Amino acid sequence: xxxxxxxxxxxxxxxxxxxxxxxxxxxxxxxxxxxxxxxxxxxxxxxxxxxxxxxxxxxxxxxxxxxxxxxxxxxxxxxxxxxxxxxxxxxxxxxxxxxxxxxxxxxxxxxxxxxxxxxxxxxxxxxxxxxxxxxxxxxxxxxxxxxxxxxxxxxxxxxxxxxxxxxxx
Numbered sequence: 001x002x003x004x005x006x007x008x009x010x011x012x013x014x015x016x017x018x019x020x021x022x023x024x025x026x027x028x029x030x031x032x033x034x035x036x037x038x039x040x041x042x043x044x045x046x047x048x049x050x051x052x053x054x055x056x057x058x059x060x061x062x063x064x065x066x067x068x069x070x071x072x073x074x075x076x077x078x079x080x081x082x083x084x085x086x087x088x089x090x091x092x093x094x095x096x097x098x099x100x101x102x103x104x105x106x107x108x109x110x111x112x113x114x115x116x117x118x119x120x121x122x123x124x125x126x127x128x129x130x131x132x133x134x135x136x137x138x139x140x141x142x143x144x145x146x147x148x149x150x151x152x153x154x155x156x157x158x159x160x161x162x163x164x165x166x167x168x169x
Contacts, residue, residue, distance in 0.1 A: 002030075002075035007082045009090050010106030013038070014048055014058065014083065023056060025153040028079035031058045034066035034093060035085040063089045067096040086114045087128065091135040094143065102146040103139065105160055108132075122167045123149055123158060133169035137161060 005026040013033055023029070031052070038044045039062040048058045061069060063084075069075055070093075075082075082100070084090040090103055107125040112118055117129035126149055128136070139145040140161050147160045 001073060002077060002080045004075075004082050004100055005079045006104060007084075007090065007100040007102060008104040008106055009084045009087045009108065011085055011109045012107060013085055014052065020053075021152050021154075022081060023053060026079060026081065028081055029056050030075075030078055031056065031081045031083060032066065032069075032075055033058065033060045033083045033085075034063050034089060035060065035083075036062045036089075037085070039065065063093050064096075067093050067098050070098045087132045088114055088135060091132075091139060094139060094145070100145065102148070103136075105136075105147065105149045106151060120167055120169060122169065123160070123163045124151070126160075126163075128164070128167075128169060130169055133164045133167075137164065 005028055006022060013035065014031060033048065038048070039060045045060045048060060052058045087105065087108060094100065105126055108119070108127050110119055110127045113129040113132055115131065117131050119127035119129045122128050136147050140147045149158045149160050150156070
């Protein structure tokens with residue numbers, strides 16, 4: 001049974017903060033990406049696999065496949081960083097049975113979310129739509145998931161729900 005040491009949403013997926021800092025801080029050698037786009041694109045899957053730090057395994061699944069893998073054996077053994085490109089995918093995975101207690105919101109791009117809803121600046125490089133914000137509020141209030149933002153281990157933790165209030169979302 002795997003141990004989720006961090007569940008994170010970040011449109012960049014694996015990048016310097018994850019590959020260079022979080023892996024070391026959290027003592028993990030495995031990253032699981034749940035993103036339909038990446039899982040269906042052999043080139044992107046290969047790119048992540050070959051660009052991973054030495055000794056780190058990266059598995060890519062669609063959100064549906066990832067939930068099934070979780071239900072089967074919680075992604076196997078060891079410490080795991082779970083990454084989503086889209087906030088709404090993390091919410092859908094949780095609702096489908098993938099259980100996590102905390103959700104770290106890294107960078108999310110400006111413009112529109114996965115479903116075409118306009119995003120608004122919430123914090124630093126975190127842009128969220130009304131749909132994403134309401135979904136995160138529900139996770140926090142109804143499901144007791146700690147929703148926060150922390151870019152790198154040395155940065156402070158910012159609770160995201162009060163930031164949604166300030167942004168009017």
